[in-house]
Amino acid sequence: MAELTPAPPELTVTPSSEDGIPVLAVIGELDMSNATVLKTAIASAGAERGGRLVFDLSGLRFIDSAGIAVLLEAAERVGSVSVRDPAPPVRRVIEVTGLTEVLPLESHR
Amino acid sequence: LLVGLLVTAALALTSLALYNGNEDRLLKLRQRQLNLVIAATLPAVQTPLASAATLADATGGSAHSFRAFMTPDVGPGKQFVSASLWRLGAPGPTEIAFVGSPPQISSQPRELRRLFARLKQPGLLDLTGILHATRPSLGFAFSTSRRAPVFIAYAESALPANRRSKLESNSAFSDLYYVLYLGRSRSASQLLVTNASKLPLPGRKAVGVVPFGAGSFTLVVAPKGSLGGAFFRDLPWIVGLVGALISLAAALTARRLARGRQRAEQLARDLDEIASGDRARYHEQRSISQTLQHALLPDKLPELSGLQVSALYVPASAGLEVGGDWYDVVELDDTRLLLIIGDVSGHGLEAATTMALLRHAALAYAAEDARPAGILEKLALFARSREGESCFATVLCAQIGLEDRQMRFASAGHLAPLLLDGENAQFVDLTADPAIGLRRVRPQYREAVESLPNSATLIAFTDGLVERRGEVIDAGLNRLRHLATSTHEPLAQLVATLAHELTAGDRRDDTAIVGVRWQTKIMSGGWQN
Numbered sequence: 001m002a003e004l005t006p007a008p009p010e011l012t013v014t015p016s017s018e019d020g021i022p023v024l025a026v027i028g029e030l031d032m033s034n035a036t037v038l039k040t041a042i043a044s045a046g047a048e049r050g051g052r053l054v055f056d057l058s059g060l061r062f063i064d065s066a067g068i069a070v071l072l073e074a075a076e077r078v079g080s081v082s083v084r085d086p087a088p089p090v091r092r093v094i095e096v097t098g099l100t101e102v103l104p105l106e107s108h109r
Numbered sequence: 110l111l112v113g114l115l116v117t118a119a120l121a122l123t124s125l126a127l128y129n130g131n132e133d134r135l136l137k138l139r140q141r142q143l144n145l146v147i148a149a150t151l152p153a154v155q156t157p158l159a160s161a162a163t164l165a166d167a168t169g170g171s172a173h174s175f176r177a178f179m180t181p182d183v184g185p186g187k188q189f190v191s192a193s194l195w196r197l198g199a200p201g202p203t204e205i206a207f208v209g210s211p212p213q214i215s216s217q218p219r220e221l222r223r224l225f226a227r228l229k230q231p232g233l234l235d236l237t238g239i240l241h242a243t244r245p246s247l248g249f250a251f252s253t254s255r256r257a258p259v260f261i262a263y264a265e266s267a268l269p270a271n272r273r274s275k276l277e278s279n280s281a282f283s284d285l286y287y288v289l290y291l292g293r294s295r296s297a298s299q300l301l302v303t304n305a306s307k308l309p310l311p312g313r314k315a316v317g318v319v320p321f322g323a324g325s326f327t328l329v330v331a332p333k334g335s336l337g338g339a340f341f342r343d344l345p346w347i348v349g350l351v352g353a354l355i356s357l358a359a360a361l362t363a364r365r366l367a368r369g370r371q372r373a374e375q376l377a378r379d380l381d382e383i384a385s386g387d388r389a390r391y392h393e394q395r396s397i398s399q400t401l402q403h404a405l406l407p408d409k410l411p412e413l414s415g416l417q418v419s420a421l422y423v424p425a426s427a428g429l430e431v432g433g434d435w436y437d438v439v440e441l442d443d444t445r446l447l448l449i450i451g452d453v454s455g456h457g458l459e460a461a462t463t464m465a466l467l468r469h470a471a472l473a474y475a476a477e478d479a480r481p482a483g484i485l486e487k488l489a490l491f492a493r494s495r496e497g498e499s500c501f502a503t504v505l506c507a508q509i510g511l512e513d514r515q516m517r518f519a520s521a522g523h524l525a526p527l528l529l530d531g532e533n534a535q536f537v538d539l540t541a542d543p544a545i546g547l548r549r550v551r552p553q554y555r556e557a558v559e560s561l562p563n564s565a566t567l568i569a570f571t572d573g574l575v576e577r578r579g580e581v582i583d584a585g586l587n588r589l590r591h592l593a594t595s596t597h598e599p600l601a602q603l604v605a606t607l608a609h610e611l612t613a614g615d616r617r618d619d620t621a622i623v624g625v626r627w628q629t630k631i632m633s634g635g636w637q638n
Contacts, residue, residue, distance in 0.1 A: 009578075029578060031617050032455060062578040064618055069454035069501045076548055092582045097503060097522040098541030102550060 009034065009062070013041040021052045023084075027059035032066035042074050050079040056108070058085035063093055075102050082106045155234045155322065157182050157189075158251035158262040160469035163491065165194055165205075165260035166253055167477050172206035178473075179264075183209035189264040190246065197225060197252075197259035205260075213240045213265060214248050224250055227323075231255050232466075234322030239291055239299065244270065247291065247301070249322075254494050272300050286310050290327040293318055301326070406621075411440045416511060418446075419601045420623040421608045423573070432619030433460030433502070434571045435468045441479050444512050449475075449484075450523070450623055451504040451545075452571040463500045467492065467545070471504070481506035481519040482554040485545070489521065489552030492545045501546040505569055509625065514561040519554040521545045524586075526569040527593060530562040534594045536586065566600065566626040568593060573620030574611050585611075600626040 009029035016023045022045040026038060047053040053074060057063075075081040082104045083094065094103055161178050168174045172194065179192040193207035202225045204215065214221050217240060224237050237248035245268040252261045288303040288310060290296075295316075297308065310329060319326045410418040418438050425432060433453030441447050449471050453464045467488060474487045484506050492500060505526065507518035518526075518537070522544030525536040537559055543550045561567070568589075575585030589611060596606050604624045612620050 033617065064576060065452055065454045065501075065503070065572055072501050072544070072547060088581045089579070093576070096524060096541060096582060098520070098543050099522065102543055102547060 011037050013038055015041060015045055018054070021054060022047050023054040023056055025056040025059065029062040030060060030067035030070070031062065031064040035066045035070050038067070038070050039073070042070070047074075047078040049077065052080045052082075053078045054082050054084055054106075056084045057090050058087065058108075060087060060090050063090045068093065068097065068099070071103055072099070084108050154188070154249055154264075154266075155251060156465050156469050158192075158234065158249060158264060159232075159253070159466055160473050161192070161194065161262035162251050162253045162260055163470045164473040164476070165262065167473060167487065170194065170196055170205055170258065170260050174476075175206050175262075176208050179208045179262075183264070188266065190267045192262070192264040195225075195261040195263055197261060198257075201225070202261070212248075212263065213244075213246055214263070220248075224248065225261070236291070236322060236324035239268070239301070240265065244268075245272075253491075256494075268301060272302050273304065273306070288329040290329075291324070293325060293327055295327055295329065406435060407437055410438050411446065413440065413446070413511065415628050416446070417600045417626045417628060418624070419604045419626075420621070421604050423608050423612050423620040423622075425573070425617055425619045433464045434573065434619045434621040435464050436569075436621045436623045437468060437472060438623060438625070439472065439475070441475070441508070444510060445479070446509040446511060446625070447475055447479055448507045448509060448567075448569060448623060448625065449504065450569045450571060450621055451502050452523070452573075452621070453500060453502040455500075460500075463502070467502055467504070471506070479508055480556070481508050481517055482556040485519050485521045485542075485554040486552045489545045489547075489554075493548050493552070501544050503541075503544050503572075507567075507569070509561075509567075514563075514565075514627075516559045516561055516567070517556055518559070519556045521554065524570065524572060524575070526567055527589060528559070528561070529566040529568065529593055530564065532594055534590045536590070561627070564627055566593075566603070566624060568604075568607070568622065568624050570607075570622045571618075571620055573618035574607070574622060576618065600624050 009031065011026070011028040011030055011034045014025040014027070016025065024038075024041055024045055030038060042053070045053060055071065055074075071081070071083070081102075084106050085108055086094065086105060091105065094100060094105065157179065161175055164174055164178055165171070175194040179189075182188045183190065183192045189209065191207060191209040191212050193212045194205040195202045196205055202221065204212070214224065214237060220237055220240065224235065227235060231252050231254045233251075235250045237250070240246045240248060246265045247268060248263060248265045250261050250263045252259055286303070286305040288295075288305060288308060289301045290299045291301050292299055295309075300308070316327065316329050319328055406422055407420075410420060412418075420436050420438065422434065422436075433455055434451070435453075436450040437448070439447050449468075451464070451467060451471075453460045453467065470491050471484055471488055474484045478484075485504060488504065492502065503520075503522040503524075505518065505520050505523035507516055507526070509516050516537075518539065520539050520541045522541050525539035525541075528535055528537050537557075539557060540555065542554045545552075570589070572582075575589055576582060577585055589607065592607060592610055593603070596603055598606060601624075604622055608620065608622050
């Protein structure tokens with residue numbers, strides 16, 4: 001019969017700041033099992049309502065709809081959220097779900 | 110509802126029995142199980158009222174629409190004995206329409222004032238006290254928002270006159286006494302139903318509070334003979350109990366769940382074969398969630414001449430919880446079909462409740478005006494108006510003309526469906542507009558039209574079917590396209606094959622898949638697949 005619950009995938013979130021704008025580097029795989037890790041990091045990133053927040057997703061290998069929901073929640077709360085250098089698996093998910101307007105992509109390389 | 114309460118009682122019995130185990134793991138399972146207890150009965154009461162309230166908002170409180178919508182759920186042997194629509198305003202609530210017997214609460218002004226004054230939390234089912242009029246009953250109320258005009262959908266369910274109801278004598282828990290009270294107190298005046306002839310119950314007993322919308326129930330159980338410690342050693346008994354529970358849960362939504370019951374029986378049989386206690390509990394938990402999920406999805410799809418419709422839901426393999434994927438296929442009239450598929454982000458009770466709300470709201474909006482873009486716009490406004498935690502959902506809405514073979518569709522962040530025509534398979538050309546639930550984006554959806562070939566097959570799906578770790582989503586989309594073109598099977602098997610092959614392995618997400626196929630008429634006059 002079916003397998004038992006697999007271990008959650010690894011995820012690390014490293015906060016930093018560029019010209020006063022908070023940047024969160026998200027590395028690993030983001031899904032419903034660990035989405036709260038990123039939620040907590042966003043809450044403590046200190047981005048004000050009407051402010052800016054950057055997600056550096058160059059090290060994110062996978063995102064599911066629960067992960068997208070966390071990014072959207074941040075976009076709702078903070079004024080302007082952008083997504084930096086997402087790897088193709090993540091970039092395509094944002095593109096096919098019509099979210100490039102809400103989560104604009106930017107390049108830093 | 111009585112059956113529903115018995116299911117609550119029955120499910121809670123399991124939880125309370127599991128309580129006897131002292132391992133942390135069991136405690137956690139029990140906690141989840143209590144959550145599922147709510148999920149089991151709450152949607153059955155809440156969703157008709159939530160849909161009726163949504164419909165009232167959409168129609169400005171149309172009495173005609175309300176009556177048409179509620180009539181199937183009201184009457185002897187039905188969920189409710191009375192249903193009514195109210196408008197909140199000064200100096201007090203006004204009754205707009207009722208179905209079934211006149212609402213008893215009308216003759217009890219104090220209870221009426223108390224209920225309507227308390228209706229502070231839109232989107233949460235509220236309960237009255239026990240109404241003692243010509244016959245004892247319990248009332249339920251629901252409103253979608255606090256903004257004027259506030260419409261309240263209200264319904265009453267009858268209680269057994271002497272508050273006595275036996276469990277089936279052949280059920281696995283017929284050797285237990287149960288007592289169900291309204292609220293948190295255990296006074297005789299709050300008694301809803303019991304199978305004991307004398308109260309209070311003597312000897313060893315267990316008490317638990319079951320939250321229900323804005324209110325709660327208190328459940329007391331006691332063994333009739335010896336029970337206690339033998340519970341876990343007696344695995345077949347547990348298996349029997351689960352079987353009974355599942356068939357009870359199935360009976361609760363019997364109208365929508367004929368197939369779910371078969372599945373439940375299969376699950377109960379599967380459980381029989383499991384040896385280890387841990388695994389048994391794991392699967393017990395899992396099968397209850399699956400049964401609930403199936404209770405939330407339609408089990409009857411339209412049957413139309415010349416057209417086949419087939420759908421499947423696959424739960425996440427990792428999850429013990431209910432998910433947020435849903436689908437609906439409904440006949441708008443003789444020539445038009447509406448297909449809706451959606452995915453509420455997240456899992457668990459919250460996602461499932463949001464899913465049930467969005468699903469019913471979408472159907473209510475569709476009854477008003479079946480333009481796909483219009484449905485999505487109203488759904489987006491509805492999701493935005495809900496208070497509390499934000500929720501996001503992707504939704505695809507397609508209106509299919511059976512005669513003109515035109516499909517009008519719009520997408521709220523949802524993946525484009527696959528269109529199969531012989532060896533040719535293409536994803537429908539679609540630019541997704543943003544998902545439902547975003548407050549910062551103006552809900553505006555574009556509609557596209559696609560002409561469907563003569564013997565076309567349309568496959569709509571949620572992301573669980575194509576998203577896999579470590580690859581670009583296009584790889585998953587291509588896998589689907591190749592498998593669909595190389596599988597020459599009748600529609601139901603095709604849908605099953607796609608679901609089975611593409612969701613194998615570690616599924617962290619649930620998946621819904623819907624197929625629609627036109628049959629070509631052949632010379633002999635029959636239909637060919």
